[in-house]
Amino acid sequence: MAIKIVSVVGARPNFMKVAAVCEAIKAHSRLPMAIPIDHMLVHTGQHYDTNMSDFFFNDLDLPKPNLFLGVGSGSHSLQTAKVMEGFENVLLAERPDIVLVVGDVNSTLACALVTKKTWCTGVKGAPPFIPKLAHVEAGLRSFDRTMPEEVNRIVTDSIADYLFTTEESANRNLEREGIPRDKIHFVGNVMIDTLLRHRSKALESTILSDLRLIENGQLKPYAILTLHRPANVDDRRTFAKILEALVAVSRHMPIIFPVHPRTLKQIQEADLGDFFVDHFLDAPVHCDFGVRIRLVPPLGYLDFLNLTSQARVVLTDSGGVQEETTILGVPCITLRENTERPVTLKSGTNVLAGVDPNKIIAEITRVLEGARPATEAPKLWDGQAAKRIVQILLTESVSKPCWDVAHSTDTATDKVQTV
Ligand code: UD1
Ligand code: UDP
Numbered sequence: 001m002a003i004k005i006v007s008v009v010g011a012r013p014n015f016m017k018v019a020a021v022c023e024a025i026k027a028h029s030r031l032p033m034a035i036p037i038d039h040m041l042v043h044t045g046q047h048y049d050t051n052m053s054d055f056f057f058n059d060l061d062l063p064k065p066n067l068f069l070g071v072g073s074g075s076h077s078l079q080t081a082k083v084m085e086g087f088e089n090v091l092l093a094e095r096p097d098i099v100l101v102v103g104d105v106n107s108t109l110a111c112a113l114v115t116k117k118t119w120c121t122g123v124k125g126a127p128p129f130i131p132k133l134a135h136v137e138a139g140l141r142s143f144d145r146t147m148p149e150e151v152n153r154i155v156t157d158s159i160a161d162y163l164f165t166t167e168e169s170a171n172r173n174l175e176r177e178g179i180p181r182d183k184i185h186f187v188g189n190v191m192i193d194t195l196l197r198h199r200s201k202a203l204e205s206t207i208l209s210d211l212r213l214i215e216n217g218q219l220k221p222y223a224i225l226t227l228h229r230p231a232n233v234d235d236r237r238t239f240a241k242i243l244e245a246l247v248a249v250s251r252h253m254p255i256i257f258p259v260h261p262r263t264l265k266q267i268q269e270a271d272l273g274d275f276f277v278d279h280f281l282d283a284p285v286h287c288d289f290g291v292r293i294r295l296v297p298p299l300g301y302l303d304f305l306n307l308t309s310q311a312r313v314v315l316t317d318s319g320g321v322q323e324e325t326t327i328l329g330v331p332c333i334t335l336r337e338n339t340e341r342p343v344t345l346k347s348g349t350n351v352l353a354g355v356d357p358n359k360i361i362a363e364i365t366r367v368l369e370g371a372r373p374a375t376e377a378p379k380l381w382d383g384q385a386a387k388r389i390v391q392i393l394l395t396e397s398v399s400k401p402c403w404d405v406a407h408s409t410d411t412a413t414d415k416v417q418t419v
Contacts, residue, residue, distance in 0.1 A: 002036035003397045006096040006131075009065070010046035010083070010107025013191075013320045016301065017102040017136060017167040020193035022063060023387035028394075035394055042090055044083045044107040045070040046052065049261060055300035060194065066143075076106060076148060083110035088118060091131065095120040097397055102136040102190070104149035112156040134393060136190055138163035138168025140319075140340035147231070149319075150340070162396065164389050166323075167343040167378055187388040191320055192327055195305065196383040202305035211256060211296070211307075221253050221312040223364075225293065228260035232335060234298030236270040238355055242335060243275040245357035246293055246315065249364050253312065255293045258304065264295075313367045315360075322350050329375045331367040335360065343378045381394035 005025070009018050018041070025039050043065035054060060069086035071079060083106065091099070091114060099115040101108045112133055116286070119128040138157050142150050154177075157163055163179060165171050166189040174184050181358050208214045212224050225246065233239050246255055259267070267273060277292045281418045299307065308324060310316055313331045316322065325332035326348025337354045344350035349372075353363040380388075 002038040002039070003098070003394065004038040004094070004096040005098045005100055005393065006042055006090065006304045007103070008042050008044065008111045010071075011061075011103075011105040012047050012052050012056070012298075013318075014102050014105065014107070015053070015060060015062060016194045016320065017190045018100075019056075019060040019062050020190035020197075020386035021102075021136070021389060023193075023197070024390045027318035027387070028390050035398065037353040037390075037394075040066045040094060040096070042067045042069065042087070043202075044084070044086065044111070045072055046079065046105060046107045048072055049298070051298040051300070052261065055298075059301040060198070070336050071107075079106050080110045083107050084114050087111045087114045091115065091118045091120060095123070096131050096395060098134055098137060098162075100134040100393075104137070104140070104152045104156070104220060106148070106152065108135075109152040109156055112159060116159045129400075132161040133159060134162040134164065134389070135160040136164045136389060137166055139165045139174040139184070140167075141170075141173045142338045142340040144338055147229075153340070159285045161318060162392065164385075164392075166381075166385070167341065169342050185388070186380065186394050187377070187392070188382060188385035189323060190385045190389070191323055192381040193386050195324055195327055198302060198305060199309070202302045202309065205303045205306040207299065207303040207307050208310065210265060211294075213256075216235070218312060223249065223253055223255045223313045223315060224311045225255050225257040225309055225315045226260065226318050226321055227257075227316070227335065228263050229336065230262075232317050232355060233263045233266045236266075236272070239266065239270065240272060241357055242355050242360065243272065243293070245360040247275050248361060250293050253368075255315070256296060256307065257293050258296050258299045260298060267295075313364060315364070322348070323381075325349055326375060327377060327381060329372060331373060333360070333363045333367065347376050347378045349373050349375055363376075 004081055007018050007021055009015055025037050028034050045068055046243055067090055071082040082245055099111060101111050111416060115131050115133045119130060122128055131409050135156050140153060144150055152177045163174055164187045165184060171186055172186055213220050227233055276295045278295045308330060311330055314321060314325050315333050315335060317335045322332055322334055322339060322344045326344045332350045333353050334350055335355055339352060351363055353360045
């Protein structure tokens with residue numbers, strides 16, 4: 001009998017992660033005598049703009065979602081509730097053995113909660129059962145509970161059956177929280193699976209010449225900026241402070257800023273437009289690009305990967321970008337006080353600069369004056385993470401099908417006493 005897996009995507013960073021899982025399932029299905037996997041993709045619609053969603057289906061060869069819930073934007077509660085309502089219907093109709101969620105966005109939390117509270121009807125007289133929940137990228141912690149993602153991570157991990165981790169700090173965090181060790185699987189990083197698979201294809205992107213970063217065949221040094229954390233962009237004073245530091249840097253080197261829709265909205269509402277030149281919309285013909293930050297729309301995966309790979313420095317508050325620069329060996333300055341991905345500080349190029357303008361400028365100067373830092377790939381960031389995930393899910397499903405354990409009282413506290 002086939003094992004039925006429903007994977008969930010909702011927001012931009014989910015697409016790269018689930019793309020790796022789809023690839024691994026496809027590869028598994030080509031094996032002779034493979035246990036069949038019936039895989040469904042559900043898109044919640046948390047992100048919906050063409051350049052926040054559709055682009056990635058093309059760039060990453062993601063299959064078209066089987067179901068689209070179309071929840072859109074809203075407050076945290078509204079968005080979470082809408083995903084829950086839509087996803088409950090999916091579970092009741094589809095009765096999957098396993099639901100796979102990735103990362104830490106509201107769609108992750110919402111689908112995790114629904115999965116562990118829904119009794120699905122068993123087929124052919126089998127008892128009702130609760131699907132198993134797999135969380136990919138489990139255990140990361142910023143230890144800052146004002147971050148919405150931190151709440152999403154903690155709650156999702158506390159109810160997941162399979163916790164797939166990317167780095168050793170995550171294993172320690174989960175053990176400290178009382179998650180039984182047999183639920184924790186250190187598999188590596190699916191985001192890096194996707195990066196390694198698309199790296200050479202990204203070189204075909206024409207983004208560098210489109211943005212006039214290549215002149216007479218010569219690549220100009222440039223920086224990339226991404227910013228979308230509410231703590232950085234929703235408060236005008238904090239956002240303006242960061243921009244003042246960066247605009248000073250832009251006098252010496254162009255800063256390309258693919259702007260997230262949350263951030264664009266804030267730039268417009270908080271009247272911060274003077275810091276930028278809008279490359280696509282209002283750049284005057286002879287505009288001096290050297291004195292302001294260059295806004296561009298959110299980019300597709302391949303364009304962004306090409307741009308990142310060749311940047312002199314990346315300035316970001318993104319989680320995924322900290323990991324990608326670690327593998328690309330490109331200096332990364334994180335505009336946050338903390339990171340839930342400490343391996344990028346230890347093995348990669350990442351440094352934390354916070355939001356103090358002096359610190360930001362000092363870190364950028366240090367990077368520009370220094371040689372490229374030496375990096376080593378974190379353990380298991382080798383392109384095989386999704387393959388490990390699929391193998392573990394298959395082995396576990398065959399040895400412990402969910403209808404056998406539907407009535408067990410398998411809580412973290414029950415188990416931790418016996419570890
Ligand atoms: C979400 C995630 C964050 C992740 C980020 C990746 C949560 C709590 N946050 O933040 O962890 O790092 O995605 O990009 O889940 N908007 C559009 N078009 C879109 C999507 C959003 O215009 O396609 C605008 C809307 O005004 C919306 C705002 O962006 O209100 C914020 O979107 P939302 O999904 O709520 O949070 P993000 O800031 O994108
Ligand atoms: N990314 C992209 N285009 C952009 C900016 C980012 O394709 O214009 C990719 C980036 O390479 C990474 C992912 O989006 O794979 C990170 O998503 P995001 O920063 O939105 O979310 P986070 O990782 O912070 O949750």
